[in-house]
Amino acid sequence: MNQAAPEPIEIRHERAARRVVVAWEDGHQSIFPLDYLRSWCPCATCQGHDPVTRYLGLTGQELVHLDGVGNYAVAFTWQDGHSTGIYSFRLLRRLCPCDACGGEKR
Numbered sequence: 001m002n003q004a005a006p007e008p009i010e011i012r013h014e015r016a017a018r019r020v021v022v023a024w025e026d027g028h029q030s031i032f033p034l035d036y037l038r039s040w041c042p043c044a045t046c047q048g049h050d051p052v053t054r055y056l057g058l059t060g061q062e063l064v065h066l067d068g069v070g071n072y073a074v075a076f077t078w079q080d081g082h083s084t085g086i087y088s089f090r091l092l093r094r095l096c097p098c099d100a101c102g103g104e105k106r
Contacts, residue, residue, distance in 0.1 A: 005090045011074055013063055020063065020076075022092055030096040034061045036104065038078060040095055041085035055106045 010023040020037055022030040038061035040053070047053055062079035069075050069086050077083040097104040 005093055008089055008092070011066065013066055015063075018062075020066070024093070028096075028100075030092065030098065030101075032092075032095070032097065034063055035059050036097060037061075037063075037076070037087075037095075038082075040087075040091075040105075041082070042087060042091060043084040045082075045084055057106075 006024045006026040006028065008022045009025050010021075012021050013019075014021055018034045020032045020034070022032070024030070035058055039056040039058045041047070041056065042053065046056060063076055064079055065077040065083075067075050067077075073086045073088045074092070075083060075086050093101075095105060
């Protein structure tokens with residue numbers, strides 16, 4: 001049986017620290033540096049139509065806004081106007097860069 005992925009209970013943008021922090025219902029916390037998060041943008045513009053998602057290695061990314069998408073994802077708007085990437089909660093959890101989750105994925 002497939003176990004449901006944990007849901008976030010809080011997603012916050014910490015501007016001064018240049019990161020997004022996700023607190024999960026299972027007590028875990030994911031801390032995403034902005035460049036790391038933007039470099040994993042899942043949209044077709046960033047990823048093309050390749051079945052393998054690739055890390056873009058972007059730097060200097062600034063987040064201007066985040067919005068919930070239904071009850072399954074979050075969308076980010078970046079300083080350059082890019083806003084088409086929808087990050088499902090499941091994707092965010094898989095990308096968690098902490099040591100307990102396997103560290104940064106690149």
